[in-house]
Amino acid sequence: MSDTNQIKKREPLFSAQNIKLLKGPFNDNNPITVQVLGICSALAVTVQMKPAIVMALSVMIVTAFSNLIISIMRNGIPPSIRIIVQLVVIAALVIIVDQLLKAFVYDVSKKLSVFVGLIITNCILMGRLEAFAMANKPWQSFLDGIGNGLGYGLILVVVSFFRELLGYGKILGYQVIPDSFYQAGYVNNGMMILPPMALITVGTIIWIQRSKNRDLIEK
Amino acid sequence: MKALRNYIDKIKPNFEKGGKYEKLQSTFDAIETFLYVPKKVTFKGSHIRDSIDMKRTMSVVLIALMPALLFGMWNVGYQHSLSIGESNGIFDNFLFGAIKVIPLIAVSYITGLGIEFIFAQYRGHEVNEGFLVSGMLIPMIVPIDIPLWMLAVATAFAVIFGKEVFGGTGMNVFNPALIARAFIFFAYPAQITGDKIWIAGLTEGKGVIDGFSGATPLGNWGQNVVDNTSFIDMFLGFMPGSIGETSKLAILIGAGILIFTGIGSWRIMISTLLGAVFMTLIFNLFAANEYMKVDPLTHIVMGGFLFGAVFMATDPVSASQTNKGKYIYGFILGIFAIMIRVFNPAYPEGMMLAILLMNTFAPLIDYYIIEANINRRLKRVKKAVN
Structure with missing residues (x-):
């Protein structure tokens, strides 16, 4: 992986290299469409925009801080038990996030149900810890976590935007398709609410991305 | 000229x-x-090849579809007359149906061919002719009152995600026409299920005579209601249903054309029928409810089974390619079609889902048939060597 390059000492906080860590996941290194990680939750929580945004934020926070913590501890972790250590850190963070959601946005937390808990098993987290945080400094790892969380969130928001708009005629819970449309015979697309359409929407994003950037196409 | x-x-x-x-x-x-037979000839060596290219093949399928389509047009008018309690002449009924059906066909062709042309242009391919048949099949398997925009959306979905994603005609895993129907079925269930939508104008409830029910035989059975439509009515097609599927006689004429010209595979048609008969007989043995007691012939003339078996299961792209594979493919398809019908009241017509399911398995069936053949021949070689 290109982003595991050693980064020189004493560089500014937002050097070009660090900005790349943040921006990469938006495009050519997106965790969902390119690395194909975290698909399961991306399909499950994207029926409406609100839960999708909350989920994206939760994943971003957990990724960023687990990356940071593991990166700080990376020299002290014995290689043979590193997965367990990583899991403990992730689990602790996920539980904190889960409790916060329950305390402040209870209804969204109910909608997300098990999927917040399942962040623990989200492949993006383990993937970033193993591929990046174990070999890089805390600040870069933190940025990498934020970047990947945002890349994941971007796809979630795009997918949930289309699913909520076409499936319910709403955006963020507000009716955007006017009543006159429904009276003229427009009907919400029931299939957008079903999981297959989430897969097809993600597939379409992947399709568009790869036809724009041919380097991403697998041999 | x-x-x-x-x-x-x-x-x-x-x-x-x-x-x-x-x-x-x-x-x-x-x-x-499309207008003229292409002038392209081979330069090197000689190739034995049939004089009909893909466009002619597709034209034959279109001709085979005509009896069912024309009957469907008439039946639309006839069922409408029945529902409002008038008796109109054959010509009036046909005219009423034609006015209703032709916009559906036009929308399906314009949307589908439009997308095909755009993709062909963009990729620098020749325009594929596969849509000639799909574009005719799609309006024939939807209820008459389907809104035109819905049909356009479903057609677009079918062409893009059923076909172009895989690389165009000849590459698709699923039958595009059925993808369109499945899309409507899952996305807009109110417009394709129930007992109101199969007859023109019934949803608005204008001038419907008392006690008239628009339910199809299949719909009734799906609700575990005993249906008394006579066998001969179902065979000839005097019943509500999707536009092209009602008349089994017209479909059999089409099947005759396909088999005679060698374009549709009789192996698939026969084995699908056998599979259905086999499954129905098993259900008859158990006979746990009224639906399970329905005899095989009634199952075959009900709903879109025959239409699916003749025009959709035989799709040369998505069906099995090997001869043995065709028998297996058709047989399992028939079994599943009846099983879904009887077991799952939410999906009254099992044929659509059965064909889509078997489309997924067709390459696997072919793979094992070919592997088995290779092994058999290897053994023969080893024997000969020893």
């Missing part, structure tokens, strides 16, 4: 490499080869 040929020859250079409209080459090519 001569003048047209001359005109095409005259404007042809514009579309060839370096010409004015070079970019529209594939569109031009599509129209030219």
